[in-house]
Amino acid sequence: MENSSLTVSEPFRxxxxxxxxxxxxxxxxxxxxxxxxxxxxxxxxxxxxQKGFAPLTVSVIRAHTPFTCAVVLEVEIVHSSPKMSLPDRFILKLNDRRFGYRHSFVRKPSEWNSDREAPFVDAVRMCLDPRRSTAIPHYFDDFPGPHEAVEWRTLDRQPWMAELYTWKLKYQQYLAEILAYRCLQTLQGASIPRLHGTVRLPILCGSDFLHPAVDFVNGFAVSLIEGTPMNEVQVGRDLTKARAEEVSQRVLDLVRTIQRHRCLHNDIRLPNIILRNWPRQVDPVLIDFGAADIEQPHEPVMVYPGCGSDEVRETRSMLADPEYGGWHAPSPFSQRVNEKHAAYMGFFRVNDRIESVPEHIRDLQYERIPDTDGPDAKKKVLQWRVREGVKTRET
Incomplete structure (x- = not known):
């Protein structure tokens, strides 16, 4: 659920x-x-x-609103160390639990406000077990149990628990995105943005360290892609069908490349595909790897609900869907498959399916079989065949 009142928060204007x-x-x-x-x-x-980190001051040029899973900002450097290899302008992505989508397992998602923060900090401080001076609670299950310093059951269904749960999900998205960029390092700067480094935004200053959920916000800096999201480009108005097909083929090639790196993006949508330097070029760049999953050796890759392991097929279907702009003309079935379908479903249905393909696409993919006209021929014979040299599919 999106909180419209948090689309632009005061710290990020x-x-x-x-x-x-x-x-x-x-x-x-x-x-x-x-x-x-x-x-x-x-x-x-x-x-x-804070080990290994150096101070960096930036000014917000633009907040990409509404904030969803993360706070995405276009920023420019105000002050930095000379050793920092950062461009003057870049994208700053902060997985801030306070803003954007907020999740809850005890109540409906609710907006964050400053009045929530003090009770949350107090709850985290209360749950620290004084008997374990070096153990810092991490996730929800790391807090003391019923027989330790704090009676767990007495804290059930408290608002601070939902706040911690929100942080946990956003932190997992941060780790997933960082890992994806590193595993796809050879693609950085070309097919995906370049990862410049990680950032921390302190939010609880002047006190002892308690927990990453209350002390700082995780984030990272990536290169700014000058271009236009695919959902803002209309096929037939802003570019021809032929050029749209060129773009869609490049997108599919990119997804295949990512798949060869044993990575699932899990959120391939038109807004997450930027056409770099549009309209002069049609180079697609894939962004937003917050839902990505990388297959580890000897461990099967996790597939998120609603997502399949064959992202090439899913992306092809999305690009061909008229609701998403009709970027792609699907490759026709091979002639062998058409004949098989005709034998199983009847000649009429196969002929009718081919004739329903838009004429400008059908003329490129099919040719009429000679001497197949006549009364009821559509029900008796296959009237079309795939042109020689056309790329086909079997399923």
């Missing part, structure tokens, strides 16, 4: 300045991205979460 901590992305050195993710997650949960 245009012209606002943000005091961040920035850690540049290291050069590829062969380190396993999964091990790197685990070590960084452990660092997030410790008082040394």
């Amino acid at each position: 245009s012209g606002s300045r943000l005091q961040l901590l920035f850690k540049p992305e290291a050069e590829a050195d062969g380190t396993d991205p999964f091990l790197l993710k685990e070590s960084e997650a452990a660092n997030d949960r410790s008082p040394g979460w």
Whole structure:
């Protein structure tokens, strides 16, 4: 559920300045991205979460509203260390539990306000077990149980629990996106944005470290893609059918490439595909890997509800759907499949299906079989065949 009143929050309005901590992305050195993710997650949960980060001040140029799973800002540098390899302008993505989609397992999603923060901080402080000086609660299940310092059952269904649950989901999205960028490092700067580094936005200053949910916001910096989302380009008005087909084929090639890296994006939609330097070029760039999943060795990849493992097929169906602009003309069935369908369903249905294809597409994909006209011929013989050299599909 989207909270419209939080589409532009005061800290992120245009012209606002943000005091961040920035850690540049290291050069590829062969380190396993999964091990790197685990070590960084452990660092997030410790008082040394600022290690390796340097101060960075940015000014908000534009807030990409409404905020959904994350706060997405176009920013420019006001002050930074000379060693930071950052462009003057870039995209800052913050997985801030306070803004955007807010999840809840105890009540309907509710808006955040400053009055909620103090009780949440107090609840986290109360749940810290004084007997474990180095153990910092991480996820929901890490807090003390019924027989420890705090009686768990007495805290059931409290608002602060929903706040922690929201943070947990956004933190998981942050880790998923960082991992996806690192596993797709060879595509950065071309087919996907370049990951410049990770950031921390302190939100609880002047106190001892409690928990990453209350002390800081996780985020990262990626390159700004100058272009237009595909959902803002209309086929037939802004570009021809032929050029739209060219774009769709490049999108499908990109999804195939990502799949070869054993990655599922899990949220391929037209708004998440940017046409770089449109209308001069038609280079698609895929963004927003917050729902991505990477297959680990000896471990099957997780498929999110509503998403399939064959994203190429799903993307092809989306691009061909008239509701999404009709970017793609699906490849025809092979002639062998057409003949098989005709034998099973009847010649009329196969002929009718081919004739329902838009004429400008049908003329490119099919040709009429000679001597197949006449009374009731449509019910008795196959009247069309696939042109030689046309790419076909079997399913």
